[in-house]
Amino acid sequence: xxxxxxxxxxxxxxxxxxxxxxxxxxxxxxxxxxxxxxxxxxxxxxxxxxxxxxxxxxxxxxxxxxxxxxxxxxxxxxxxxxxxxxxxxxxxxxxxxxxxxxxxxxxxxxxxxxxxxxxxxxxxxxxxxxxxxxxxxxxxxxxxxxxx
Numbered sequence: 001x002x003x004x005x006x007x008x009x010x011x012x013x014x015x016x017x018x019x020x021x022x023x024x025x026x027x028x029x030x031x032x033x034x035x036x037x038x039x040x041x042x043x044x045x046x047x048x049x050x051x052x053x054x055x056x057x058x059x060x061x062x063x064x065x066x067x068x069x070x071x072x073x074x075x076x077x078x079x080x081x082x083x084x085x086x087x088x089x090x091x092x093x094x095x096x097x098x099x100x101x102x103x104x105x106x107x108x109x110x111x112x113x114x115x116x117x118x119x120x121x122x123x124x125x126x127x128x129x130x131x132x133x134x135x136x137x138x139x140x141x142x143x144x145x146x147x148x
Contacts, residue, residue: 069102073109085113 008019
């Protein structure tokens with residue numbers, strides 16, 4: 001049996017620890033109290049009487065490398081791509097090329113940009129079809145003529 005406070009080995013019929021002096025009771029009630037206290041106090045590992053030589057071992061850090069097709073895209077790359085895609089002709093060409101790239105994350109980002117582009121074009125078409133834009137242009141023209 002081991003002492004639950006200091007971890008020293010002691011005989012099974014001991015009523016106290018010879019190392020730290022912790023008291024044990026051989027009665028069943030004392031055993032239950034000891035078990036309850038033992039669960040609340042973290043148990044220390046038993047001490048070894050032999051001298052232990054501590055040797056510092058080198059820390060090996062493993063960096064898990066994803067396959068190139070699953071490499072994440074950095075936040076700066078997202079920002080840079082957003083700028084490139086906003087350029088009129090170059091952005092459109094880059095958008096087409098990167099839509100078929102091997103990297104899954106880059107491919108998904110460019111495809112989501114296509115979805116944004118299509119939704120924007122649909123909204124513009126709806127505004128032009130309903131005549132909202134003609135009224136807006138008329139308002140701007142009147143404002144410019146008034147203050148010019």
